[in-house]
Amino acid sequence: MGWPVWIRDGSEVEPSLYAADFRRLGEQVDELLAAGCRVFHFDTGDGHFVPPVTIGPVVLRSIAEGIHAVGGVLDCHLMVTDPAHHFEEFAASGADSVTFHVEATDDPARVAAEARGHGLAVGVSLSPGTSPEEAATAAEAAAADLVLLMSIWPGYSGQSFMPESVGRVERLAELVSCPIQVDGGVGPSNARALRDAGASLLVAGSAIFSDPEPAGAYRRLAALVA
Numbered sequence: 001m002g003w004p005v006w007i008r009d010g011s012e013v014e015p016s017l018y019a020a021d022f023r024r025l026g027e028q029v030d031e032l033l034a035a036g037c038r039v040f041h042f043d044t045g046d047g048h049f050v051p052p053v054t055i056g057p058v059v060l061r062s063i064a065e066g067i068h069a070v071g072g073v074l075d076c077h078l079m080v081t082d083p084a085h086h087f088e089e090f091a092a093s094g095a096d097s098v099t100f101h102v103e104a105t106d107d108p109a110r111v112a113a114e115a116r117g118h119g120l121a122v123g124v125s126l127s128p129g130t131s132p133e134e135a136a137t138a139a140e141a142a143a144a145d146l147v148l149l150m151s152i153w154p155g156y157s158g159q160s161f162m163p164e165s166v167g168r169v170e171r172l173a174e175l176v177s178c179p180i181q182v183d184g185g186v187g188p189s190n191a192r193a194l195r196d197a198g199a200s201l202l203v204a205g206s207a208i209f210s211d212p213e214p215a216g217a218y219r220r221l222a223a224l225v226a
Contacts, residue, residue: 011195011199011200011201011225011226012039012202013037013191013202013204013218013221014037014039014041014075014181014201014202014203015032015037015040015041015205015218016041016043016183016203016204016209017040017041017042017059017063018041018042018043018054018055018205019158019208019210020209020214021209026066028209029066029067030066031214031215032208032214032215032218033067033070033072034215035215035216035218035219036218036222037072037218037222038070038071038072038073039201040063040072040073040074041075041077041183041205042059042060042074042076042077042095043055043076044056044077044080045079045080046081048080048081049081049101049103049104050155051155051156052155052156054079057092057093058093060076060090060093060095061093063094064094067094068094073096073097074094074095074097075096075097075123076095076097077099077183078090078100078101079154079155081104082104083100083101083104083115084100084111084114084115086098087114087115087120088118090118091118095120096120096121097122097123097145098115098120098122098123099123099125099146099148099181100115100122100124100125101125101126102124102130102135103127103130108124108139108141108142108144109143111142112124112141112142112143121145121146122143122144122145123144123145123146123147123148123181124138124142124144124146124147124148125148125149125150125154125183126147126150127150128150128151128152128165132149132172133175135149135172136172139176140176144176144178145179146178146179146180146181146201147176147178147180148181148182148183148201148203149165149168149169149181149182151165151182151183151184151185152183152184152185153184154184157205157206158206159184159185160185161184161185161186161187161189162184165184165194166190166193169182169194169197169199170198173197173198173199179200180198180199180201181199181200181201181202181203182199182202182203183203184203186202186203186205186207187204187206187207188207188220188224191204191225192224192225202221204221207221208221
């Protein structure tokens with residue numbers, strides 16, 4: 001399944017599972033599926049590229065079957081120093097895509113080819129300190145299916161949105177033809193501006209899972225950018 005198929009009504013809101021209540025993860029995923037969500041964002045950090053060690057394939061396997069059963073997809077963001085090392089296990093655990101960081105490799109074409117060898121769609125990501133121009137060059141080399149612009153420093157959920165990210169999305173939209181994804185502090189106060197700037201994939205963590213009713217928060221955010 002290619003990325004353009006995943007984008008409905010011109011935009012897609014992706015709940016970031018890193019922000020979920022892990023005591024109720026399966027329940028929350030089911031509630032979001034019932035609310036119409038079909039794309040879930042899955043963050044993995046290795047304690048090297050980013051400070052925290054986060055969730056990994058064991059958690060992915062626990063939810064993949066239920067998400068795939070209704071046509072959903074798992075979009076995996078690998079905040080790791082050696083992304084290709086993990087592709088085989090992520091593919092076997094239910095990942096549909098993997099996004100790796102521009103800053104983690106000097107050969108994005110090779111890393112992308114390894115991901116596609118495991119049947120995965122491919123994204124490239126840029127941290128706030130990386131220029132859109134550098135990311136666009138890497139995305140072209142990788143023939144990327146998406147470019148993920150981080151609007152916070154990668155690693156920790158709940159950080160405040162960097163307002164300059166809107167302008168960075170606008171510049172990136174001038175440079176790439178693939179979908180642009182934004183992750184970090186996305187919520188009702190900035191989602192429409194990001195969409196209007198050129199982003200079509202909006203990752204929301206705290207904006208959804210800090211709400212007592214995540215499914216309702218998802219519906220409101222999706223309606224805002226539809």
